[in-house]
Amino acid sequence: MRFALLSLLLVVASSCCLWEAVSSCTSIEQRYKFPNSNIYVRLRRGDKLQYELMKGDKTLQTVTFDNFATSANLVATDSGGYTLTDGTTVVQFTLVQSGVVSGTGSDITHVRVSRDRVLKGTQPRDCFPLNTGSTHWFSGPEQKQHYWPVERQVHSNYSYLPKELDNFGVGERYWLNSAGAFVYVESNTPLFLDQNTAAYPGQLCLSATSELPYDPRVTSGKFVYHVAVAKDAKAAHKYAVKTFLGQPTGFPDERMVMHPVWSTWALYKAEVTDEVVRDFAKQILDNGFNNSQLEIDDDWEDCYGALTFRKNKFPDSKTLTDDLKALGFRVTLWIHPFINNNCTAIYEQAKSLGYLVLDHEGSSDTQWWNSKPKDAAILDFTKTEVQEWFSNRLKRLQDEDGIDSFKFDAGETSWLPSDPVIQASSSMVTPLQAVGDYVRTVAAFGDMVEVRSAQGTQELPIFVRIVDKDSEWGWNNGLLTLISSMLQMNLNGYPFVLPDMIGGNGYQERPPNKELFLRWLQANVFMPALQFSFVPWNFDDEAITISKTFTDMHATYTPYIMKLFQRAVDSGEPVNAPLWWISPTDKVAQSIYDEFLLGDDIIAAPVVVEGATQRDIYLPEGEWKDGNSDQVYHGPTWVMDYPAALDTLPYFVRVGFQLE
Structure with missing residues (x-):
């Protein structure tokens, strides 16, 4: 008999649902164990199907399938995972990691969730709760109105690609929360984002569909993401660096x-x-x-x-x-x-050589801040020539x-150009x-x-x-x-x-x-x-x-x-981290947005409010010397009404720190 029959735990609850996100008074709960582990996927059906990643009896992360119709039965695969289908789309759960990972100091649970066939015209959407107790979220896209932590951001069917809109120049497909969980979406997913909209209040929803600005000709796309959970946010991020983000190979001048x-x-x-x-x-x-x-x-x-x-x-x-x-x-x-059209000689040369990005109609017309509409082209760096x-x-x-x-x-x-032809690999x-x-x-x-x-x-x-x-x-x-x-x-x-x-x-x-x-x-x-x-x-x-x-x-x-640049090369650690980096479970530090670290030894608390000549400063666990007075504080503590005239930068140095 297959292992799934041995590991399946089925509970049918006929009264109240066991958690808030399911509003129906009847739910079906099914719990499936990955072989040779104590990691489970638990399915629950109320108004919508949800799954939980569990370690033993502890829930690690909850996700809601927004538009997935199924009887909620997982089927074991020969490779040790599970699949779930509604007759059209198949979702596969694969346990990637369960155990201590060197360099993180933590036990890591890592599950890959994949749809290898998303039909054109469909848009599967999986939602993560943002407002769970005191949990905060970090990372996501660079933004013009850039709140921190990022659970306050609002996005509606937002194409997740670097773009002019909102100053989105940098952004990995990566979200990390203060409870020690992260989600990472693979780059071949045509990803869209919904966050804090009327339809999805208090949720971060990831979806995939083959529509512009992605290639609308793809009839069967992919939707693949990873959920990993560690003991805290710092350990989770270290694992994300090792597994997905990578680290620099050198540093600037x-x-x-x-x-x-x-x-x-x-x-x-x-x-x-x-x-x-x-x-x-x-x-x-x-x-x-x-x-x-x-x-x-x-x-x-x-x-x-x-x-x-x-x-x-x-x-x-x-x-x-x-x-x-x-x-x-x-x-x-x-x-x-860019090359503007009126830069005639170089424009015609690049055009004749096939060096401009074209749309699927053969036009290279685009626009940037130093041109009018259709008066410029952009070079196609996907071509080695x-x-x-x-x-x-x-x-x-x-x-x-x-x-x-x-x-x-x-x-x-x-x-x-809209609907560009990209010289990319088939994946x-x-x-x-x-x-x-x-x-x-x-x-x-x-x-x-x-x-x-x-x-x-x-x-x-x-x-x-x-x-x-x-x-x-x-x-x-x-x-x-x-x-x-x-x-x-x-x-x-x-x-x-x-x-x-x-x-x-x-x-x-x-x-x-x-x-x-x-x-x-x-x-x-x-x-x-x-x-x-x-x-x-x-x-x-x-x-x-x-x-x-x-x-x-x-x-x-x-x-x-x-020295911190070299550390980034060696370990991928940030140079300027949020305050919680040195105290990952500190609930106050997790919410701080106007202080930051340089390495692990310096806390910068600049004045960022117009007209202010004092500010409140939070110091996490440790002994901290005031950089302006040499007074020592024992954290965690608040330093209230710190005086900061126009010539004063409030900062604190860890006791014992020495500049080399």
């Missing part, structure tokens, strides 16, 4: 960590010229600031896509870069993957114009290939490279830049979201975060005032890098003095940051 990047963008926008760049460099030096490099941003090209300097703005680019280097600057250049052609043109900029490295913009899937049914191939192409230019889009590219030893922030204070893409975006990127496996311009980008002609500028700088001090465009000398002498204090402070901690 140390000088970019130690000294500020100076960008022309926010201060000058597209009004850059030889004279402007020279004057900017002079201002930096005259005011006594160091630099890692000077970055020439938008509108230096003859036309968008030419990758040649416009002579009426830059009459002698090589002399300019030589002169800047003589002053102690390295010079980097803003680069994008395009990668080589583009790279050779960038090498010419290095060899002939003296450019040291590059800031690479865009890369998200939404810049592609890939999403445009993610285009993101990864672009980022890996440009990452070959070395450890000074920065990109702003990423998914599945954690191995690259480059900076990933937070998408442009506005010069605002709050949750709407302001200073507060600088912290939440940085935490999200670290928990997506991208520890080398390049924060956005200090003070934001000043869009809508709203540059930062002095207070916002200085508080933004303070928030950056214990992040991996500083990036200026707006400058302190545009305010007053006090702003210059305070800015020098904190740029020097950041440089002082650079050896520790580089």
